[in-house]
Amino acid sequence: QKPSDHFHGAYTIFFLLGIGSLLPWNFFITAKHYWMYKLQNCSDQADPTGQAVSDLRDFFESYISIASTVPSVLCLVGNFLLVNRVTASVRILSSLFLMLAVFLVITVLVKVDTSTWTTNFFALTIICVVVVSSASTVFSSSIFGLSSCFPMKNLQALISGQAMGGTISAIASLIDLAAAPNVTDSALAYFFTADIFIIICIMVYLLLPRLEYSSQKENPSLATVPPDSSAENEAEPEGTPNTSFLAKSTGIPPLRPILQKTALLGFCLFYVFFISIIIFPSLSSNIESVSKSSGSLWSTKYFAPLTSFLLYNFADWCGRQITAWIQVPGPKSKLLPALVLLRTIFLPLFILSNYQPRAHIWTVVFNQDIYPVVFTALLGLSNGYLGTLVMVYGPKIVPKELAEAAGVVMTFYLMLGLAVGSSCSILIVHLV
Template identity: 60%
Template sequence: MESVKPVQPSVNSSYLPNLHDEQSATEDEEGENHSPSESLLPKHTSTPLAVRYSPEDSYNLVYIIFFLMGIGSLLPWNFFITARDYWIYKLSNSSDHSGQQHSDISDNFESYLSVASTVPSVLCLILNYFLVNRLSADVRILSSLVVILLVFLVTTVFVKVDLSEHNMGFFIGTLASVVIISGASNIFYGSVFGISGYFPMKISQALISGQAMGGTLSAVASIVSLSVVKDVTDNALAYFLIADVFILLCIVSYLLLPKLAYSRHYMLAAACVGPGTMSEGQGAAAVPPLQLIIKKAWVLGLSVFYVFFISILVFPAVSSGIQSVNNSNSPWTNKYFIPVTSFLVYNFADFCGRQSTAWVQVPGPTSRVLPVLVLCRSFLVPLFMFCNYQPRDHLHSVLFNNDVYPVVFNCLLGLSNGYLGTLPMIYGPKVVPRELAEATGVVMSFFLMLGLAIGSAFSVLLVHSI
């Protein structure tokens, strides 16, 4: 297997190397007497025969499927947060078709949405960690997709139901739906990334690119539906139907994956270290040494935490509340300003930031410049606060009184989130022993979700302080 290049850990994913060269085989022989706690998955010293001959990815079908999976991992969340006009209308007074009657719930819905989506995600990430060696990836991925589809179908049905007299009940039901979707999406997210670790790096990159594209796709879908459909409920109906179809497409695509020779080739190696092997070899799932992982990667973990803490603190809770300073009744001011300047600009900038790490990886994993750059993102918070965010109850001064400012600030927020958030995720599995790479990916994901959870809670306070 000397002709096969080692695959590096994938961005934002759990990774388990499955290709063995002479050095790794020697390490395996030397580590036969290691305790089970030193590795998340058992080592094996032989590579399946099928892995020695790599088939072609015909028509890049496997690449496309993982790209779709990446989009699907963030699509539900992005579709919920970008349907802002619908939530304002539904949570204010559905009988008032002007949609101008607001309430505390509708004005601060993004903050509540962030809390409801990120807090359960942390718990489900821990649950997924323990399910890795107990349930197959197929069960976890397909069941989570089915749950997401069912909840989205219910959300789609309620679009045309008049709930003006049950605003609080609809609000609670919506948050409950977000909790379920976020939990299922997190299990789906971690499971798909685990599978991608058995494939070449280009497949992991497809997953990363798709994940970054999910937000951009949802923003574009929102803008298109706004331009085509005039009524707010018809717009939301078309919007959520797009999500339903796309989730169904993810299910069909994943069912197609085992039928492709290219995927069967690499998943054969994955089967050798699957849950069955673990249970037969050890009787119980091994627990990775968290103390060693934290010792090696705590700076990177805190960097990931703070990057996403700052991002969720202002996006979408504050950024989506920044309105145009022009008082005209033009479509740009009333309809397209927030979807374009907040959601589309941020998500596309985030996509560019993540993609740039494929070519530029500076500063390095041990550089002190990386955490300094991460801390420098703090200055973005007051910049958003003094844009034309509405309503303003405490900070009445608007220092950045021009529509170009939120565009620039969202670009900076998205680019820095994509670049500085991805670098530590890449570096984390590289600074630990090879057998701890997958466990380190899970720990880094935990830091990410913890930053989102705490940041979303503080976003509620930030919104009420403006």
């Protein structure tokens, strides 16, 4: 008799690893008050250098998006080439330790006075973003490929955990913002929370191979963490080996059959995140309350953290959770790409909300606070639901021996959408 997942141990581990896979990105973009504080001293300067740094401050989210996504595409290519040559344990643990090291540096810099070298601090921050995002990409694509070899519920746990990571970072930011007496104390507690959680991810990953549930069959890409059989094979006789997991290959996985099987799903995944990254956080976090002049805490201090970061991430998590019960449309349905393309309408909706500062498009059509709240909720919900459907479908429509490689390819489509979208976000922000 095959072992069951006692106390949902494997499910919980994949959920926690999902949180950790996007935690660095979420902690970077959610700490907007801290980055604005670190870059504020030069925004009042009148010389060209001061104006340049002011521009860095105004378009900080767009620069962060580019720095985190473009290098990640290259890392995904490397991860695909190494998927059968370097064990998943090596790739996952090395990327986690690298993320931890860089985040410790960021935590230390919180209390360092950078007012005399703001531009250099910005450059150092961008370098940290590049390194952390590259490591995070290797980690997330590797753990996604690994989860593809487990039953689908573990894959859904991983994807749901990714959205919960954004919600946790937004909640942590709000708590620190409300409780800490100043920005630096808030940021110190905030980034220290990220350090602790990365350590937790390392610990739970090391626990995974010790579970009886995950120790029955040997996965060639993971020397110490073999996956259970997929749900489709649960009817196999007990003594029948799963040869797709036992047949070890050290070469590069065949790319053509994976691309042929996942082409439409890949486009859908690309476009879902292309639209999302253009809007969030570059556009959505700069939408101000129409009653900001009142000076209330809601309209000044908490409007963007609540209506942009927390609401989007929570809605994204809800969308991903829904896929555990509802999985329509199917992977071959024409309705799926139609729904994905329909999300383009979010662009004019956010542009015509109270985005500030505006340089070219002066018209604000949606001049009530409720509008960006509804738009953000729908953006996050559709991103979570449609993105998760496509991610889950991808590795399941290829032969099982290609499931892990297909997981890496699907992550490549996702990161390509983020990279292209983040580049376009700067153009959109400048046009507004």
